[in-house]
Amino acid sequence: MSRVLVVEDESAIAELISINLRHAGYEVTVASDAIRASGEVDRVLPDLVILDWMLPGQTGLSLAKRWRTEARTKDMPIIMLTARSDEPDKIAGLDAGADDYLTKPFSTNELMARIRAVLRRKAPEALDSAVEVGGLRLDPATRRVSRGDQEVKVGPTEFKLLHFFMTHPERVHSRAQLLDRVWGDHVFIEERTVDVHVKRLREALAPVRCSQMIETVRGAGYRLTQQVPAAA
Numbered sequence: 001m002s003r004v005l006v007v008e009d010e011s012a013i014a015e016l017i018s019i020n021l022r023h024a025g026y027e028v029t030v031a032s033d034a035i036r037a038s039g040e041v042d043r044v045l046p047d048l049v050i051l052d053w054m055l056p057g058q059t060g061l062s063l064a065k066r067w068r069t070e071a072r073t074k075d076m077p078i079i080m081l082t083a084r085s086d087e088p089d090k091i092a093g094l095d096a097g098a099d100d101y102l103t104k105p106f107s108t109n110e111l112m113a114r115i116r117a118v119l120r121r122k123a124p125e126a127l128d129s130a131v132e133v134g135g136l137r138l139d140p141a142t143r144r145v146s147r148g149d150q151e152v153k154v155g156p157t158e159f160k161l162l163h164f165f166m167t168h169p170e171r172v173h174s175r176a177q178l179l180d181r182v183w184g185d186h187v188f189i190e191e192r193t194v195d196v197h198v199k200r201l202r203e204a205l206a207p208v209r210c211s212q213m214i215e216t217v218r219g220a221g222y223r224l225t226q227q228v229p230a231a232a
């Protein structure tokens with residue numbers, strides 16, 4: 001389930017967005033100012049942030065700028081909300097690092113469509129589209145993993161881990177990054193946890209001869225690759 005953080009001080013708007021997101025299957029947290037928002041992001045890295053420009057205290061704009069300077073949050077998808085429809089404001093919002101920008105009042109359908117578009121571009125593991133890499137297929141909607149007509153049994157955590165690997169193939173991910181992107185928490189969970197689940201994932205993939213797709217990159221982390229010798 002995708003985690004969305006809604007940063008909005010107007011409770012009626014925050015409520016409206018939350019109801020719609022929950023209805024669409026997202027897990028929602030609301031923060032009413034920048035300090036609470038920072039606290040939430042430190043605790044669990046969301047898959048996407050809906051960030052209001054005008055907040056009491058620090059503005060959404062400066063919060064977005066700060067998140068973009070930090071390694072952990074620099075790629076975190078952000079959609080900015082604002083009551084201002086002026087072109088210079090829109091540019092300032094996008095310059096601050098927002099991935100998209102929506103002017104109030106907006107339709108919830110449009111917000112949902114923008115969320116899906118941003119996730120597709122920046123966090124495809126947060127969506128329900130089926131993925132296929134090297135003959136291995138994973139379908140989040142049915143929670144099935146298969147290769148050809150052989151089904152693969154994987155536990156819930158290994159499923160999420162494999163989903164993340166398959167939507168970001170050939171790239172090396174550190175244990176801290178995997179904890180943030182798969183578990184949402186790199187602070188309170190030990191990095192060794194990643195090794196345990198990678199091991200289980202390889203075991204689960206063994207019957208379909210795909211264990212080798214999960215590579216250990218010494219001193220760096222893990223990578224999913226399809227550049228493995230074809231299985232007999």
Ligand code: CA
Pocket residue numbers: 008009010052053054055
């Ligand atoms: Ca506001």
